[in-house]
Amino acid sequence: MSHALAERRRQRPAPAKHFEAHIQGLRAVAVLLVVLFHFWPGRLSGGYIGVDIFFVISGFLITAHLVRELTNTGRISLPQFWARRARRLLPASIAVLVFCSVATLLWLPLSGLGDTVREILASTFYFENWMLAADSVDYLAASNNATMAQHYWTLSLEEQFYVLWPLLLLLGVGAGAKFFARGQRAALIGTIVIITVLSLVFSVVYTALEPAPAYFVTFTRMWEFGVGAMLALLPTLRPRSAWANVVLGYGGLFAILLAGYFYDATTPFPGYMALVPVLGAAAVIVAGRSERWWEAGSILSLRPARFIGDISYSLYLWHWPLIVIAPYVPGWGLSTAHRLTLFVLCFVLAWLTKKFVEDPGRQWRFLTSRRPRVTAAFAVILMAISAAFAGVAYMVNQPKYEAAAAELETIREDFPECFGALSLDGCENPELAGMIVPSPGFGNADSPEHEDCFVQLNNSELVACEFGSDKADAPRIALIGDSHAYQYIEAMIQLADERGWALTTYLKGACPWNAAEVGGPSAAFTASCAAWKQNLKDELESGEPFDAIFTAALATTPYPGSDADAQAAGFTEAWGWAGDTPIVTIVDNPDLADDPNKCLRQNDASACTEPRDSVLVERDPIALAGAEASELLDFTELYCDEEECFPVVSGANVYRDQDHLTVTWTLSMRDQIGDAIERALDSR
Numbered sequence: 001m002s003h004a005l006a007e008r009r010r011q012r013p014a015p016a017k018h019f020e021a022h023i024q025g026l027r028a029v030a031v032l033l034v035v036l037f038h039f040w041p042g043r044l045s046g047g048y049i050g051v052d053i054f055f056v057i058s059g060f061l062i063t064a065h066l067v068r069e070l071t072n073t074g075r076i077s078l079p080q081f082w083a084r085r086a087r088r089l090l091p092a093s094i095a096v097l098v099f100c101s102v103a104t105l106l107w108l109p110l111s112g113l114g115d116t117v118r119e120i121l122a123s124t125f126y127f128e129n130w131m132l133a134a135d136s137v138d139y140l141a142a143s144n145n146a147t148m149a150q151h152y153w154t155l156s157l158e159e160q161f162y163v164l165w166p167l168l169l170l171l172g173v174g175a176g177a178k179f180f181a182r183g184q185r186a187a188l189i190g191t192i193v194i195i196t197v198l199s200l201v202f203s204v205v206y207t208a209l210e211p212a213p214a215y216f217v218t219f220t221r222m223w224e225f226g227v228g229a230m231l232a233l234l235p236t237l238r239p240r241s242a243w244a245n246v247v248l249g250y251g252g253l254f255a256i257l258l259a260g261y262f263y264d265a266t267t268p269f270p271g272y273m274a275l276v277p278v279l280g281a282a283a284v285i286v287a288g289r290s291e292r293w294w295e296a297g298s299i300l301s302l303r304p305a306r307f308i309g310d311i312s313y314s315l316y317l318w319h320w321p322l323i324v325i326a327p328y329v330p331g332w333g334l335s336t337a338h339r340l341t342l343f344v345l346c347f348v349l350a351w352l353t354k355k356f357v358e359d360p361g362r363q364w365r366f367l368t369s370r371r372p373r374v375t376a377a378f379a380v381i382l383m384a385i386s387a388a389f390a391g392v393a394y395m396v397n398q399p400k401y402e403a404a405a406a407e408l409e410t411i412r413e414d415f416p417e418c419f420g421a422l423s424l425d426g427c428e429n430p431e432l433a434g435m436i437v438p439s440p441g442f443g444n445a446d447s448p449e450h451e452d453c454f455v456q457l458n459n460s461e462l463v464a465c466e467f468g469s470d471k472a473d474a475p476r477i478a479l480i481g482d483s484h485a486y487q488y489i490e491a492m493i494q495l496a497d498e499r500g501w502a503l504t505t506y507l508k509g510a511c512p513w514n515a516a517e518v519g520g521p522s523a524a525f526t527a528s529c530a531a532w533k534q535n536l537k538d539e540l541e542s543g544e545p546f547d548a549i550f551t552a553a554l555a556t557t558p559y560p561g562s563d564a565d566a567q568a569a570g571f572t573e574a575w576g577w578a579g580d581t582p583i584v585t586i587v588d589n590p591d592l593a594d595d596p597n598k599c600l601r602q603n604d605a606s607a608c609t610e611p612r613d614s615v616l617v618e619r620d621p622i623a624l625a626g627a628e629a630s631e632l633l634d635f636t637e638l639y640c641d642e643e644e645c646f647p648v649v650s651g652a653n654v655y656r657d658q659d660h661l662t663v664t665w666t667l668s669m670r671d672q673i674g675d676a677i678e679r680a681l682d683s684r
Helices: 001-011 021-040 048-071 078-107 108-125 128-136 150-175 177-209 224-234 242-262 272-287 296-300 303-310 312-329 334-363 372-413 420-425 489-499 523-542 564-578 596-600 621-626 661-669 670-682
Strands: 463-468 476-481 501-507 547-551 583-586 631-634
Touching: 021 272, 021 296, 021 303, 021 312, 021 334, 048 150, 048 224, 048 242, 048 272, 078 108, 078 150, 078 312, 078 372, 108 150, 108 372, 108 420, 128 150, 150 224, 150 312, 177 224, 177 523, 177 631, 224 272, 242 272, 242 296, 272 296, 272 489, 296 631, 303 312, 303 547, 312 334, 334 489, 372 670, 420 547, 420 661, 420 670, 463 489, 476 489, 476 621, 489 661, 489 670, 523 564, 523 596, 547 564, 547 670, 564 583, 564 621, 583 621, 583 670, 596 670, 631 670, 661 670
Parallel strands: 476 501, 476 547, 547 583, 583 631
Antiparallel strands: 463 501
16 A cells, blocks of 8 residues: 555544534434333324434444544454444343243243344344334234333434445445445445435335335335435534524424424334435534534533433333333333333433443453454354243243133133123123133234234235035134124134034235225325235135124224215125125224223233223224114113223123124124024124
8 A cells, every 4th residue: 555545544534522522412312202202102203213312323423433433544344343332232121031931931921022022122133123014014013012121123224324334335345346435435425325315215205105004114224324324434524603502403403302202103113204314414414513502502511411412222221121010010001100110210220231231241351352353253142042931931921821711612622601701681790790812921822823814904915714515515604804803713613613604714814895086194004905905805706605694893993084974885885796685893992091901910900991982983984884784783781881981891802903803702702693693694
């Protein structure tokens, strides 16, 4: 290497040190947005943008470090870079995951065991974001309760960035190697611009088509790191005008807070809407800090803000597991007092973790003085410890899960008198007082076991599953609809076996048997639902007629631009596809504000009721259409009285989540359903 070239490298500007203090304050803003959003989502509905601010900061700092190393040494040591990242991030991350495993063992309900252990393992090995992306397009998995490790999706995405980014920068340098003396920085800038633009375009398009997985996928967020990286490569972006920096600093903060306050779950995100907080964070970084105390950068550099920024990583790690596990710990919950206590506890744990785990792990001389392979071995050991704790939690609790499932199966074989929906005729059984079957700890797991018969959100294939009799003269019965029809599949299978029916099912998530257009989570889903219904129509019109059809639907399914009467007309039109086949339908169950099993684990059932007028659709479209059907079943008088709706009815735990019924409850309904179908058969 020539002396002149080395001299030019030394003279290239590096990112200024004045950025660092106020960046800690910006970290504080980011983590507080996320933590406040999770503790009080109704008060700060867009606080999730805090993670995007973290991504911009990471892109800036990591790129600045890598470019500085490349400028000073002419190379980037990938092993050293990855070793530093591991020492910085793994100790605290694994410590909190071990806590999650212990909490799973001690307090978590059995119904959450499988999902929690699965996500702890995914978080341990940094692919949690991809697992959540896959689950988000699985209608049944998407309704699962959040686990203690769910927030690790951001750490997984960031680790993937740490792996990919230096490789991409080196590729950029390689592309400019032909003009090394003059083209290195241009090649790096060009590489980052291309990645950023491509990722932003992909983010906008994919968010519009598939918003659920787009939220977690690495490539929809890469551009946010790229924006921060550009700031590291273009330090001269900072305006010379002091007032311009004032406008940048406060303008950036205003954009961040505006998005945090006004964004919510309906905002298409990340996509183009992420530009507001991302560019806001970039503006704050560029504005920097000055000697004027009233500027944004100076305020962000104050000691309290820097302190929160210093503990921001551990604060992010701790806050979510505490929120998730609190309702399951005896004597705890999520009342205002409990939330405030947990909020303070998060800061205490974060400070302790920073002092006794993060800092020692990063500075441990045994690791820093040795080759990166030693850190790699240390990382493997930490990951193995996390996996082992998760495995122990699973192995200890899995036999309990299997025992609970076996006990439930025994009860189902011979329900007590008047159990569950058997009390519809007014019978009473004092022995059922205080009984809750399945138990609140197992309620979430009491779901149908025929997912292969349930078409997922973006799939339009018409899947037909057949059960019951194979005799040529057996009555042909169909079960058709969305997840609120699928929840009856076990009862329908038992009826088919008991009554000699030939049962065929056509079921698709969030897609009721209705001719009206159904809104949904994405354009791809809307198209798939329309295609599935067309396939169903073709099958019903061209195939052998059924002798009777049982159908159900979620009463609150969004039908854009139509009222209940128009939606009811859509059901009637769709039922016409089956010709003269008798239709048996059922008034939908209440749609509760939250999963009642959470309340039932801590309280008597009487404390877990919800107001009827807020959870029950009084003009259920399928009930309006059902007035013209052959049979209309209505269990509303069991679900609710005139004022309240109940989570437990005659000893039966009604709900497995906020709006889907337990299999146990639907099995207690099977005689009434079966009799209605038999009456429909007799009416032909």
